[in-house]
Amino acid sequence: MKALRLLSQLCLVALLPAAGASAHADLLSTIKQKGEITVATEARYAPFEMLQDGKIVGYGKDILDEVMKALPGVKLKQVDVPFQGILPGLSAGKFDLVATSLTITQARAKNYAFTYPIATATVTVLKRKGDERIQRAEDMKGMVVGSQAGAPQVAVLRDFEKDVLKPKGQALKDVKEFMDYNEAYAALASRRVDAVVQSLPNLAPLIKERPGVFEIIQPPFGPASYYAWAGRKDDDSASLVKLFSEEIGRLNQSGKLAELQMKWFGFAMPVPHDRVPAPIN
Structure with a gap:
């Protein structure tokens, strides 16, 4: 009997995670470990996102390049996806984040987690x-x-x-x-x-x-509205969306966002730097 009890205890120990190990690595941790992030963009929305000589360029791409500085050692895999398939693809796990100009709406906010805004969408x-x-x-x-x-x-x-x-x-x-x-x-x-x-x-x-x-x-x-990026609305994606929001907010406060707006639009667009604005209907 003692031998059986000892065997059972050893089996339980083997099933438990190692001391100090995380029971679940969230998406941001997985991205850092893998060394790659997959981001979807609709490159047909100038001057936010567009194709030039086969490469994605624009206001959004410049912001994305700045944000990626907060993820050293992580390779950016940016894919061009038609607008109608971009959010369904995010939900299906085909990519980690959507970095394209999405108006913050109530319907989207129910299903997706928005970053801080990158521009007005009036x-x-x-x-x-x-x-x-x-x-x-x-x-x-x-x-x-x-x-x-x-x-x-x-x-x-x-x-x-x-x-x-x-x-x-x-x-x-x-x-x-x-x-x-x-x-x-x-x-x-x-x-x-x-x-x-x-x-x-x-x-x-x-x-x-x-x-x-x-x-x-x-x-x-119509109502005042804003453009932002989005991730999945779940615990797994929360830290990734938070990192992107904080980096966008930092660019906003430093004046870099306004600098990029002048480059691509010819005028600056003040947007909140520390929150996601209320969604429109």
Whole structure:
């Protein structure tokens, strides 16, 4: 009997983790141990993320390179993923973090953990240069308006129609959703849509490149909103999201974020440096 009890005790000891060892290595620890992090980006959202000579460049890439300095010895594997598959891919564990311009919304905040913001995402109207029919957002009534499929700008547009236009007995004629914004801009130029709704920062380089084709309607419309990056909303990813938030906050406070904004947009965008702003609907 004593021999059996001794054998049982030895078996239990063998099953226990070694003294001082962690029962579970979280995602950040795993990344450091592996020496590689996989980050997903939609490289079709200039000047935040875009392809140049086959490489991802832009405002977001510059921020990512700065943040990676906090992970010495870790190789960055950045993959270009279509916007519609980027969050499902994150949920499925295909990559560790999404570093692309995501508007902080209530629906996303329920399922994903956002970093501190990297830019404003306030929505405005883009029209063809010289189209005098549109002087303000309310003038989109009876028109066909384009945007990117699955983007929060579509929801902002729908809310604007419901809250501002319909009480006046007005409505949009139609909302056309495109695979990406470049398609929406092409449709606007070719008169297949009357206007495009997009976040103000993204339109700055387009106007700079094609000033004779498009123009922006001011002021913006809809609620104040922000762009951020995201990780999975679980204990495993919490420390990774925290590290990215702290590094983005540090860049914000040091003035580096504003410097990069001037480089890519031509203007600075003050954003909170120590919190994730309240999500929009």
